[in-house]
Structure formats: structure tokens, C-alpha cells
Amino acid sequence: MQTSFSLAQLADPHVAESEKILRKCVHCGFCTATCPTYVTLGNELDSPRGRIYLIKDMLENGRPADKEIVTHIDRCLSCLACMTTCPSGVNYMHLVDHARAHIQETYKRPLVDRLTRAMLAFVLPYPQRFRAALKLAKLGKPFIGVLEKVPALKPLGAMLKLAPGSIPTASPMASPGVHPGQGTKKGRVAILTGCAQSVLDPAINDTTISLLTRLGVEVVVPPGEGCCGALVHHMGREEAALASARQNVDAWTRAIEQGGLDAIIITASGCGTTIKDYGFMLRLDPAYADKAARVSGLAKDITEYLAAFDLPEPVRKPGTVVAYHSACSMQHGQKIIRQPKELLAKAGFIVREPREGHLCCGSAGTYNILQSEISAKLRDRKVKNIEATGASIVATGNIGCITQIASAAKLPVVHTIKLLDWAYGGEPPRMS
Numbered sequence: 001m002q003t004s005f006s007l008a009q010l011a012d013p014h015v016a017e018s019e020k021i022l023r024k025c026v027h028c029g030f031c032t033a034t035c036p037t038y039v040t041l042g043n044e045l046d047s048p049r050g051r052i053y054l055i056k057d058m059l060e061n062g063r064p065a066d067k068e069i070v071t072h073i074d075r076c077l078s079c080l081a082c083m084t085t086c087p088s089g090v091n092y093m094h095l096v097d098h099a100r101a102h103i104q105e106t107y108k109r110p111l112v113d114r115l116t117r118a119m120l121a122f123v124l125p126y127p128q129r130f131r132a133a134l135k136l137a138k139l140g141k142p143f144i145g146v147l148e149k150v151p152a153l154k155p156l157g158a159m160l161k162l163a164p165g166s167i168p169t170a171s172p173m174a175s176p177g178v179h180p181g182q183g184t185k186k187g188r189v190a191i192l193t194g195c196a197q198s199v200l201d202p203a204i205n206d207t208t209i210s211l212l213t214r215l216g217v218e219v220v221v222p223p224g225e226g227c228c229g230a231l232v233h234h235m236g237r238e239e240a241a242l243a244s245a246r247q248n249v250d251a252w253t254r255a256i257e258q259g260g261l262d263a264i265i266i267t268a269s270g271c272g273t274t275i276k277d278y279g280f281m282l283r284l285d286p287a288y289a290d291k292a293a294r295v296s297g298l299a300k301d302i303t304e305y306l307a308a309f310d311l312p313e314p315v316r317k318p319g320t321v322v323a324y325h326s327a328c329s330m331q332h333g334q335k336i337i338r339q340p341k342e343l344l345a346k347a348g349f350i351v352r353e354p355r356e357g358h359l360c361c362g363s364a365g366t367y368n369i370l371q372s373e374i375s376a377k378l379r380d381r382k383v384k385n386i387e388a389t390g391a392s393i394v395a396t397g398n399i400g401c402i403t404q405i406a407s408a409a410k411l412p413v414v415h416t417i418k419l420l421d422w423a424y425g426g427e428p429p430r431m432s
């Protein structure tokens, strides 16, 4: 695609990066066929190619964002299916991240939208605030119907709908410390405790630590870790996202210096995609660029780590039929495709893949709150395809997908690690 940025515009490294991305796009439109919003809405402006044109126009003309571009960029799930499909290697992720930051800087959203986004950014990344908010949400559940009737208040209704009926107690295993491996030491890793997952399902990380330590791997929960920054990053709140990234880079750098790390284990693929991008996000910060690149290089999804590990034979072979749902951040964001399925099959599960596996379930961070109608359509389509597999349980590697699919599916939805841990001698998985 031809571009016509001025030299002065290209002096901004963010614009220069976006220009390089735009030039790679050859307008072929292959990406439209796999874009969930294009498939759902049928509007070119809700396709990757349409959004790329809108972003180009906004950046090239140095314009502030307007209502039209905000509407179509807000509808993008950042699922990155377009990046998997694109034959020209267009890095849509970095382009849309830049567009979102530009929107945040230059566009004044309606008051309720601003307040909703500010509240999400204030609450979700902080486990204590999120836990308190979930308790409050129980009181608000009777008002869901009323809130859903007022367009501006739909996000509040969606939030209350998604809030679980009961909240598990916080896990002591998530506190900073070291969990020694059993027997001969086979490795040393840090684990991301994260934010929302540690409140919604702390058993995911407990199970991961339990399995890894039984395998002889020492697991460190470094002090100072926090939210990976993905939630605010996808809302265009660049400074907040970079602050989270720096905080985690500092925490993991200390852990590296204090005893070395083979990997930084991540059990939520949405976080994994962002942490693997820290090197890019902090590339312009001389104090952090190298450290962030090192952290990104060490970041591994738990299934990626286990797939490269010399696993023993499973203790039991359950024979259960599992529908494996590959989160977008797993398959498109991190290109982790075969490892979770192969691990499950090796552990004695019968793995089935739902049709349209490339399409997002509609969770996408805060998307199921901010774009609840499109999100519900995608969820129902996903659940129908999952149920058609005839499986008795769903496995996936992202807490957002677990919450989203479980809100509509008749069958239980668990994190992949819970099934693996069970096969390798752990407790039977507790269901969401």
C-alpha cells in the first residue's frame, strides 16, 4: 500500500513503525474471510482491511480520531486472526495498538463510556479491587434487565452478568515465595500470578505449581509482579500498560539475577501475547529495552514449556473426550497450536477440535463488557460448534475464554493444565 507521510510525521517512531506496517498491506482482502467482526457484521469497515484504511487515513492526515473510526476500531477484538491469514506479514497488532493509543489521546468519548472504561482500568488489573467489585456485583444482579435496556448502561449489565455467583478464596500459593521442586532439580521458573485469573480461578496457578514441582521444577512467585498490562493496553492506555510492563520486567529481572530462570510461565494466553511483546513495547526506553527483550524471550505458555519437557508417562489415562478451544491469543497471538492438543492426547484424552476454531469466542479482554452484543453472537456460535463435537468437557488456556464459554455452554470448561495435572497424578479438575 502506498503511503504519503511527511518526513516530519515519520520522525515520530510510532508513526514510522505504522508506516512500515501499512506499506506491507497489498489490499488483497484474504484477512476479511477469517475476521470475526466481518463474518458477523458483513461491513468492510469492520474487517481488517477496512480498519487498516481507516487507520491509514487518520494517521496520514494527522487527524484526531472521530466517531466513525472509534466505532470500527472499538469493534475489533484484537483476536489477530487477520495476522494468521495475511500472506504479506502485516503486523495488524502493532498497527491497531497505535490506533488505540491515538484514539485515547485525541478523542473524547461520551461521559458514560469514559466512566465505564476508567472504572475497568481502575478495578480489573488489581486483584483486591476486583475481588471487592465482584462481591458488590452480587448486589447488582437483580438490576441486569433494567441496565440492559439502556444502551449506554449495557456494559454495566454485561459486567454484572459475567460476575460469578461465588468467588473462590485467595490462594496462599500466589504469595511471593519459592516452591521447591521435588527430587532431582529439573529447572527453575517464575510464574505470573496476574490479576483477574488469580481472583476468578486461583486453582489454575495452584495446579500449575503443583504439577511443575512434582516434575522437579522450582517455581518462584517473585515479589512485585502485577497485571501484565494487556487490559489497559487494549483500551489505548499506553502509559498505564507500559508502567505494568516495567513493574513486571523489574520483578523478573530481580528473579533472574537472584538464581536464574529457565522460563517465565504464563497460564493465561492473553497475558502471554502481551508479555512476549514487552520487548517491542519498551523498545524506545533505553533503561528497559534490553531487560524487556530478555523477559519476552523467557516468556512461555505453560503448554509450550511442558511440550519441551521430558514428561514421564501419565499416572492415569482418563479417556475423556475433550473439546480443545484454542484461545485467539494462543493460536494467533503466540502461534501455539499443536502443543496443548498433543499434551492432552499424550495424557490419555481424546481431543476434538470444534469447527471454525479460528474464530474468537467473543471474550477478548473487556470486549464482552464493552461490545456485549457482538460478543454474545460470537459466544453462541462458538458454544454451538463446541457442543457439536460431542465432547464431555472443554479445555482451553485463557481465563477470559473459560468465563465466556462457561457462561453459555452446557458442558464444563476448564483450563488445560487442570486436565494435564489430573492425568499426571493430581486431583480431579474442579469445574468452572
Ligand code: SF4
Residues within 6 Å of the ligand: 034, 035, 036, 037, 038, 046, 047, 048, 051, 075, 076, 077, 078, 079, 080, 081, 082, 083, 092
Ligand atoms: S484482530 Fe480480529 S477482529 Fe480485529 S481486524 Fe483482525 S481478525 Fe478482525
Ligand code: SF4
Residues within 6 Å of the ligand: 024, 025, 026, 027, 028, 029, 030, 031, 032, 048, 049, 052, 082, 085, 086, 087, 088, 089, 090
Ligand atoms: S490479508 Fe494482509 S495484505 Fe491482504 S488486505 Fe489483509 S492485511 Fe492487507
